[in-house]
Amino acid sequence: MRRSLKYIRNFLNPYQSGTQAPYHTWWQKFHLDGPLLAALSTLLLLGLCILYSASGANWEVILRQLARIGLGFGFLFIFAQIPPIKYQQWIPWIFSAGLLLLIAVLFIGHTGKGAQRWLNLGLFRFQPSELMKLAVPMMVAAYLAEKPFPPRPIFLLFAGLLIILPALLIAKQPDLGTAILIVTAGLSALFLAGVSWRLIWGLSGLIAVSLPMLWYVMHDYQKQRVLNFLDPERDPLGSGYHIIQSKIAIGSGGIFGKGWLHGTQTHLQFLPEHSTDFIFAVFTEEFGLIGALTLLLVLLVLVGRSFYISSCAQDSFTRLLAGSLAFTFFVSFFVNIGMVTGVLPVVGLPLPLISYGGTAIVATMASFGILMSIHTHRKLLST
Numbered sequence: 001m002r003r004s005l006k007y008i009r010n011f012l013n014p015y016q017s018g019t020q021a022p023y024h025t026w027w028q029k030f031h032l033d034g035p036l037l038a039a040l041s042t043l044l045l046l047g048l049c050i051l052y053s054a055s056g057a058n059w060e061v062i063l064r065q066l067a068r069i070g071l072g073f074g075f076l077f078i079f080a081q082i083p084p085i086k087y088q089q090w091i092p093w094i095f096s097a098g099l100l101l102l103i104a105v106l107f108i109g110h111t112g113k114g115a116q117r118w119l120n121l122g123l124f125r126f127q128p129s130e131l132m133k134l135a136v137p138m139m140v141a142a143y144l145a146e147k148p149f150p151p152r153p154i155f156l157l158f159a160g161l162l163i164i165l166p167a168l169l170i171a172k173q174p175d176l177g178t179a180i181l182i183v184t185a186g187l188s189a190l191f192l193a194g195v196s197w198r199l200i201w202g203l204s205g206l207i208a209v210s211l212p213m214l215w216y217v218m219h220d221y222q223k224q225r226v227l228n229f230l231d232p233e234r235d236p237l238g239s240g241y242h243i244i245q246s247k248i249a250i251g252s253g254g255i256f257g258k259g260w261l262h263g264t265q266t267h268l269q270f271l272p273e274h275s276t277d278f279i280f281a282v283f284t285e286e287f288g289l290i291g292a293l294t295l296l297l298v299l300l301v302l303v304g305r306s307f308y309i310s311s312c313a314q315d316s317f318t319r320l321l322a323g324s325l326a327f328t329f330f331v332s333f334f335v336n337i338g339m340v341t342g343v344l345p346v347v348g349l350p351l352p353l354i355s356y357g358g359t360a361i362v363a364t365m366a367s368f369g370i371l372m373s374i375h376t377h378r379k380l381l382s383t
Contacts, residue, residue, distance in 0.1 A: 031080040031376040033309070036368055039301045040076075040353070044069055046283075046295060047354035053261045054275045054282045054356075061275070061356065068358045072365030079369030083377045084318045087370065088142050094131075095139040095162075101128035102169040109173070117173045129170045129178045130363035133328065134370070136166055137185040141320035149316070150194035159190060174219055177349035181332055188327035189320045192310075229345035242278065245271045246340050249281040257288030275356040277348060280340045295354075296337075303330045306368075309375040318374045325367045 048062060048069075055061040101119065105128055110118040118125040140159050147155045163186030171179040191200070215223065224235075232240040232247075249265035258264070263285040265271040274282050284292045306326030313319035329352060336351045338344035350357055352364050 030077070031372060032077070033305070033372045033375050035305050036302065036372060039298055039305065040365075040368060043295075043298050043302065043353050046298070049260065050279060050283045050286070050354065051275060051356055053263065053286060054266055054279055056267065057261070065356060068361050069365075072361045075362055076365040076369035076372070079366050080372040080376065082373055084315075084321070084370075084374050087138060087321075087373075088145070088317050091135065091138045091142045095135045098128060098131045098135045099166060099169070102132065102166060104128075106169070106172060117175055125358075127359040129173070129175055129182075130359040132166045132170065132182055133178070133185060133363050134325075134367055136163060136182050137189050137324035137328065138321055138370075140186045140189040141317050141324060144189065144193045144320060145315070145317035150196060151190075156190065156195065156199075159186070162186065174222070175348070176222060177335070177347035180335070180347060181328055181349070184331045185324050185328040189324040192320050192323045193316075225346045229342070232342065242272050242346060243339075243342050246278050246281040247342055249278075249285040250341060253285040253288040253292075255289050257284070257286045257291055260286050262286060276350050277336070277346070277355065278340055279355050280337055280351050283354070299333050302368075306371055309371050312378070313374055314378055322371055322374050325371055329364070329367065 048065065051065055052058075052062055105116060105119060108119070109116040110120045110125055117129060118127050139162050143159055143162065144151055144155065151159070163183055167179045167182045167186075170182060218226075227234065228240045228243060232243045234240060236244055245265060249263065249271050252258070252265065253263075261267075263282055265285055266274045266282045271278055271281060280292075280295075283295060287294075303326055306322065306329065310319055310322035310326055313322050332349060332352045335344060335347060336349045336355075339346045339349070350360055353361060
């Protein structure tokens with residue numbers, strides 16, 4: 001029994017005794033980060049409050065969301081206990097399994113709302129693309145960590161393939177929003193690896209030139225979203241209805257909002273997808289500009305703490321991984337708020353940890369568990 005406990009302890013902490021940073025608080029003993037934990041709890045509480053209103057005071061929806069949050073915290077705790085060195089060893093297998101699951105979705109995936117994104121596992125449905133939000137930045141970070149910085153073009157080419165392949169499989173489902181996040185996660189790791197600005201500007205120019213060509217491979221509904229972004233009034237009762245109603249809800253909130261449970265755009269059923277993609281409009285209508293700024297502050301605290309963890313990382317793999325996870329979280333809420341306010345085209349991305357959902361919450365909480373693992377498993381530097 002003692003030998004088994006010793007094996008488990010060595011598995012969770014592969015560093016020699018005395019080289020690990022000392023514990024100062026109870027949450028550090030369990031490899032949790034206090035500031036991240038506090039900001040996450042605050043954000044989830046705000047999400048539950050506004051989801052209760054958006055769902056029409058439906059306790060069944062809240063209980064299902066609470067179950068998913070509980071599962072998310074479970075994954076956060078488990079992922080925080082695993083040392084980063086284990087992630088680096090396991091990621092080739094995780095990435096390969098994720099690609100196989102994405103291929104399986106194309107053939108036997110469950111279809112819902114016109115998209116084939118889920119695998120039906122009987123008791124629940126699983127969205128493999130959420131797994132790749134973690135696997136892609138982890139794989140790119142593990143690959144580049146073993147190469148000299150800045151990486152040579154041949155290494156960048158292979159890293160680009162690691163990003164493009166899952167992104168194309170996800171875009172095929174179709175799920176353009178998640179595909180954009182996958183590309184963002186991978187490219188942020190490349191950027192943090194020290195890619196030259198000349199190459200960055202060259203690729204940016206190439207993308208800009210190729211954008212008109214993308215029009216011919218986009219689905220009809222995606223083309224409509226771009227046209228509605230340019231001119232929502234072109235079809236106010238059809239494809240432009242979502243963004244018009246969203247802007248009305250946000251504008252009607254004013255400075256202090258209409259009050260919790262008193263959002264007319266939501267409760268009179270004017271605002272579509274009010275529990276998922278457009279929940280930020282519900283929040284702003286009921287809590288106004290002050291509430292929106294408070295929510296943004298909590299989100300920015302999470303991002304700032306995540307980038308701080310990246311700056312404190314002590315090896316290339318953890319630095320690249322933490323930075324890419326932080327940047328991915330930032331882009332996910334930036335794109336959602338941008339599309340709800342009409343600054344960006346609608347791409348179907350939920351507001352992280354606020355919108356109603358299952359796999360997305362678990363994947364996001366797991367990513368913060370990895371960040372906590374990176375920060376709390378640091379080794380003491382010899383003086």
